[in-house]
Amino acid sequence: MSRFGAVDDQYDPHELEQRVFEYWDDVDAYEKTVEHRKDGESYFFVDGPPYTSGSAHMGTTWNKSLKDVYLRFLRMQGYDVTDRPGYDMHGLPIETKVEERLGFENKKDIEEFGEENFIQECKDYADEQLEGLQEDFKSFGVWMDWDDPYRTVSPEYMEAAWWGFSKAADRGLVEKGHRSISQCPRCETAIANNEVEYEDVEDPSVYVKFDLEDCGDDQGESPNGASGDEGPARSDGKIVIWTTTPWTIPANTFVAVDEDGDYVGVRAEKDGEEELLYVAEAKHEEVLKEGRYEEYEVVEELAGEELIGWSYEHPLADEVPDHVDAEGTLEVYAADYVDTHGDGTGLVHSAPGHGEEDFERGTELGFPIFCPVGGDGVYTAEAGKYEGQFVKDADEEITADLEDNGALLASGTVHHNYGHCWRCDTGILQIVTDQWFITITDVKDELLENIEDSEWYPSWARDNRFRDFVEEAPDWNVSRQRYWGIPLPVWTPENRDDDEDMIVVGTREELAERVDQDVDPDEVDLHKDTVDDLTITEDGTTYTRVPDVFDVWLDSSVASWGTLNYPDDDSRFDELWPADFILEAHDQTRGWFWSQLGMGTAAMGEIPYDKVLMHGHALDEDGRKMSKSVGNVVEPDEAIERHGSDAMRMFLLSANPQGDDMRFSWDEMGTMENHLRTLWNVFRFPLPYMRLDDFDPQETSLDDVDEDLELVDEWVLARLQSTKAEMTEHFEEFRQDRALEALLDFVVEDVSRFYVQAVRERMWEEEDSASKEAAYATIYRVLRETVALLAPYAPFISEEIYGTLTGDAEHPTVHMCDWPDVEAYWDDEELEEDVAILRAIEEAGANARQQAGRKLRWPVPRVVVAADDQRVVEAIERHTPLLEDRLNAREIELVSPEDRWGELNYSAEADMSKLGPAFGDRAGQVMNALNEARIDEPALEAIEDAVSDVLESDEEITEEMVSFVTETPEGVAGTAFGLNGDDRGVAYVDASLTDDIESEGYAREVIRRVQEMRKDLDLDVEERIALDLEIDDDRVATLVAEREDLLREEVRADEIGSLEVDDGARKEWEVEGVTMEIALEPLAAAEASD
RNA sequence: GGGCCAAUAGCUCAAUCAGGUUGAGCGCCACUCUGAUAAGGUGGAGGCUCUCGGUUCAAAUCCGAGUUGGCCCA
Structure with missing residues (x-):
């Protein structure tokens, strides 16, 4: 760009941005900027990989804008920043999208289509989506290494996952286990708890009576021993349970009670028949009402522990002949998941083959784990009569059978939250299956300690939210029975699939060495279709691969070394790892923040990141989350179309990045565009004059015109220094929003509204003058540094202004500039305060003029300034001519604090911080009396008398309790002026005519x-x-x-x-x-x- | 159902940590300026500080209970 070349009259963001894109391309601006910092101190940023389905929404856009602003800032500070973007490309979401595309309904369709073909389809889909996202991110000026993103499907990256997993295995943290997990019956795979989405649905609600057996017989065998030798004969009694999943009743193994809870035995009558029912005391009325009993009577009161050991008959004993019947089962036990005041009856049907808590308690009690349901949600042969039915479809039949057996107390439906698969929206089933785990609960203490090694912004995110989550976290189920993922690198002896003699392969090199087949480590693709066929034979035993793939969260959990291609490439790992900085939204506490901590700790014994900036979500203009079904989604493309990328970025970056959600606002984005327009006008204003006078900023620098600088020049330079200091401080605290506010305040208030107004006449001078040169050099410096400060936020307009100002004299791009340092020489706090005072007086003067009906164009004979303090007097004395000029006054008359202007009346204002302690509960009355008093002179006695008159009692008022204010006389308009809310004096405009x-x-x-x-x-x-x-x-x-x-x-x-x-x-x-x-x-x- | 965060002018936020008569920007209305001009300036209106209790001479601020929204967990 040529220096001081012609620029557009109006700021047109679209044309400007297009020009800048082309310019960046022409000069390789990004590459040059990276190269420029290559010898700087390294800074390791790791990009949290967005998932490659769909395009960038406002939240992603906010996230990438934040990353961009901090990476640009760090570069300007001299760091050699790692900026490799990443993409999360495996997993169930993509599988389901591809299944939809191909019209598949279940796994059988995939098997028929062929694993290899299906994997290829998934890869193509992910690649396609990746391209779209890259274009989206580039479109608003994010500078990352787009030519070389890390992709979780590449062999190097998949190897990084294998390696991390093998390190965890080396530490003994990998195990195969029988666990209760959430299963999606359509996808036929386990899904993680955090992949379960809860929705309000209608489900069956059944109350079931379990017939008690005569407990005398097995009293001695009952582990917790309960005596059954008193009260009514229990053999005709029934315990009542409640469930919303009748399909789990075939697997009933025991009933749980709260041992400290209160229970009752109730004789109830219905249709002429009498029953003895046991339920929690707190629930008995509700339960009997549900059962439509006509009459009932509480005949027994028991503590929960008294129920322990009671045994009962399985209500579907005939229908499910293989039901659990081991020693100690079908009895009542204590469990801490029972709440006698919650939903249900206070007695909980427990099926360790299904529920997670049931499983844990059942395992503890040493019971067999009975789960007559397959991964597809269909009953197996063990389910007897129900074999072959989908469990949810069997609910009705089971309920009918319970009724026939006389076991149904009531049935109906209930609305409640129930878990669904995050991808296909199918209701999940809790079943017990074999899965592979990383047993992070074995290193829970280490995890909690490692949290301490990270610094979070905001800090409560770590100390409240994240810590709570980690404390509660169960073992990590990393296996999925699917296709599109990183295969588990686990081989087990043929015909055995336990973890006893497993082989965990860590690298492609190791794979090639150990497998029976010929494999080229540099060429091998690690996807399932390739590795499934590989076998290992060692010491005469043949090992085959476990067919599962990893939970997709494991993929991104290794990003801190995967992004470095470690272990394949070990050239930078030692220097860089762990990450200096990561930045994501608050949903990642359970996601990436957590998975990285878990994997980092399991594999490396360390947390893989130092600093975390946690931002919020982008909400719509009403504070609701943006959602396609509600139709309140704002597309980034539309924002760019309406206001330009720079304005959109500035709007997003003007929001608090620490934990709070952002409310979208077209209005605010428009305001940002206006601010940029103001900057544009400020920038283009001096250009014609500079061009006309052949001003050369290299020849005529600030140092050269130092002697000729005028007050406003020195002032605006001083303000520039404070602005830089303030911005740097905010940036280092991860509050780029406050830094931006400081910058815009400087540009709009100080440069545009004050400085430019003040120097216009100097620039219009036709002859060469030292004063004009000084103004040129000053505004040049101000603009040159302003665009550097703005560059991380608004990279386009900053580039164009920088190019026009510097021509070929500096860097090819503003983004190569150093972050501007404070120059102590131009720092001048006193001057800043002086001008702040003068501006306050000027503003008050303008107000007074309006009251007096005198336009600024008309001079006034005098302005009287009554100063409250010496600081104001000093400011006025030092700068009287400037003030006369700004006020268009022939004369400034100064009234010092100790004097007063004779024509004035006075009133007083109360200071509540002094009145409160002195007058206690009468402080309010005294305040009112004080504020309403009008007196001739500002004296304590006068105000004291006035207050005493009103309150009809003597009051002692001290000097610190009141401040006197002036009352304007006729013909003169007065307005108080102040700084930061403190009154500092009054400006009186004498508007008389001559x-x-x-x-x-x-x-x-x-x-x-x-x-x-x-x-x-x-x-x-x-x-x-x-x-x-x-x-x-x-x-x-x-x-x-x-x-x-x-x-x-x-x-x-x-x-x-x-x-x-x-x-x-x-x-x-x-x-x-x-x-x-x-x-x-x-x-x-x-x-x-x- | 539980945890965390938020709620202040029409909108976006500050003041909350260390209690003392609620502020800014935008928008709106009126006026003004006119060689930055599809700009600029000044003023005005606009607040039961989400609700209800409590502590205190005094609460937007501290405490308790709720309401609404967001995220997370079940």
Whole structure:
């Protein structure tokens, strides 16, 4: 780009961004920036891999924008940043998408299609989605290493997973186990608890009576011993359970009670028959009502422990002949998952072959684990009568059979939350199957210790949420009975599949060495279709591979070394690992934050990341989550279309990145675009003048013009230093939103609204002047550093401004710049405060003018400033001319704190922090009395008297309790000014008129209208004109005539007199009630027409 | 059902940790400026600080109970 070249009149984000994209491409901006930092200190960032299904939504866009802003910032600080993006490409979600595409319904379809073909389809689908995501991320300017992303399907990456798993196995943390897991019967695989989605559904609700057996017989055998020798004969009694899954009753093994709970025996009557029912005391009324009993009577009160050891008959004994009947089963036991006040009856049907808690308690009691259900949710032969039925379909028949057996107390339906498969939405089943686990519960203490080695932003995310999650976490089931995933690298002896003599392979090299077949370690693809056929023969035993693939969460859990291609490539691991920084949304506490901790600890004994920035989710404008079914999704593409990538990024980056959700807002995004427009206008304002004067920032630097700098120059430079300091501080605390706020405040408030206004006239000077050069050098420095500070947020506009300012003199791209340091030389806190005070006075003055009905264009004879403190006096004394100029006042009159302006009245304001302790509960009354008092002089006695009058009692008021405020007299308008909420004084504008003032006022009114007409005629700034002026009021005409020199100068009029207008304009105006006619004509035209 | 986080102007947020008469930006309305001009400036309106209790002379702030939303867990 050529320096100070022509730029667009208006900020057009789309054209600008397109130009910048092309420019980046032309000069290899990204590659150069990476190269530029290659000798810097290394910084290891690891990208949490998005899943390759669907396109980037607002949340992903926020996430990548955050990553981009921090990576750019770190680069500018000199770090050599690792920025390899990643993609999570395996797993059930993609399998189900592909199944949908191919019209498959179950695993059989896949087997028929062929494993190899299916895997290829999944790979193609994932690759396709990856391309889409890459394009999405590039479209809003994220700079990562797009040419070389890590892909969880590549052989190196899959090897990294194998290696991590084998390290965990080396530590004895891999085991095959019989566990209760969540099974999706459609996908025919175990799914992780965090893949279960809960939805409100209608399910059966059945109350079942289990007939008690005479407990005298097996009293001695009962492990917990209960005596049955008193009270009513229990052999005719029944215990009542409740369940929403009748299909689990065939597997009933025991009934659980709360040993400390209260239970009752109830004699109840229905249809002339009497029954003795046992339920929790708290639930008995509800249960009997459900059973529609006509009458009942509590005949017995028991503690839970008294029920222990009671035995009962299996309610489906005939239908399921193979039901559990081992020693000690079909009895009542204590279990801590029972709640006598919760849902149900206080007695819990327990089937260790299904429920997780039932399984644990059943195992503890040494019972056989009976699960007559296959992975497809169909009853096996063990289920007797129900064999071959899908379990949910059998609910009805089982309920009917219970009724026939006289075991059904009541049946109905209930609405409750029930788990569903996250991908195919099928209701999950709890069944016990064989699965492979990483037994992280064996290293729970180590996990909790390792958490301490990471630093989280915000810190509560680690100390509350994450720690709680880790404490509760069960062993990690890593096996899935599916196809599209990393195969488990486990080989077991033929015909045996336990973990006793397993071989766990860690690398492709090892695989090639140990397998019986010929395998090229550099060429082998590790997917299931390839490795399934490989066998290992050692010491005469042949080993075959376990057919499962890994839980997809295991894939990303190894990202901290997988992204380095470790162990295949060990060149950078020692230097870089563990990651310095990761950044994801809060749903990853249970996801990636957790899986990495688990895998890092199991494999390496360490947490694989140092710093974690945890952001929230992107919600819609009403604070609801964006969802396709609700139709409130805002697509990033639309945001870019409406406001441009820079504005969208700035909006996203203006949100707090620490834990809070972001509420989307079109309004706020529009505001960001406006701020960028302001910056654009500020930037393009000095360009024509600099170009005209051949200003060269390399020749004329700030140092060269140091002597000629004016107050505002020094001030804006001082503000720049504070802004840099503030931004750096915020960035280092991961609050880029606050850093952005500081920058925009500087650009909009200080540069645009104050500095540019203040230097305009200096830039218009036609002759060369030291002052003008100083202003050029100052604004150049301000803009040059501002775009560097803005570059991480808005990389496009920053690039264009930087290019126009620097031409070929600096880096090819703004993103190679160093993060601007604070220069102590320009730091000037005193000056910043002075100007802050002056601006407060100016603002108050403008307010007072409006009250007095005097426009800024009209001078006022004087402004009286009553200062509350010496600091304000100093500021005014140091900068009186500037203040006169900004207020358009002939004179500034300063009233120091110890004096007062005679024409004023006073009132007082109470300070509650002092009144409260002194007056206690009467403080409110005293405050009101104080605030309402009006007095002639600001004296304590006067206010004390006034308050005492109102309250009819003597009150002691001290100086610190009140501050006096002035009451404006007639004819003068006054407005208080202050800083940071503290009053610092009052500005009084004396708006009285004199001939001199009116003369200038009217002259300026004429000037403005001539300027407007010049603009309508589209005249060049330099163009000379002839002017005709007829004013209807003689006095005003005379007043204006007194300022003819000013008029000629300002509007570049060489001739004033009557003229015929040919190529010019003539117009009548109404000014303050006076009619005037103005005509003008460019001189060149006038001459030509002669 | 449990845990964590949030709730303040129409919108986005600050003030909450260390209690003392609630603030900013945007939007809206009015005025103003006019050589940055599809810009700029000034002012105004707009608040039972989610609800109910408690502690305190005094609560947006501390405590308790709820409501709503978000995430996580069951």
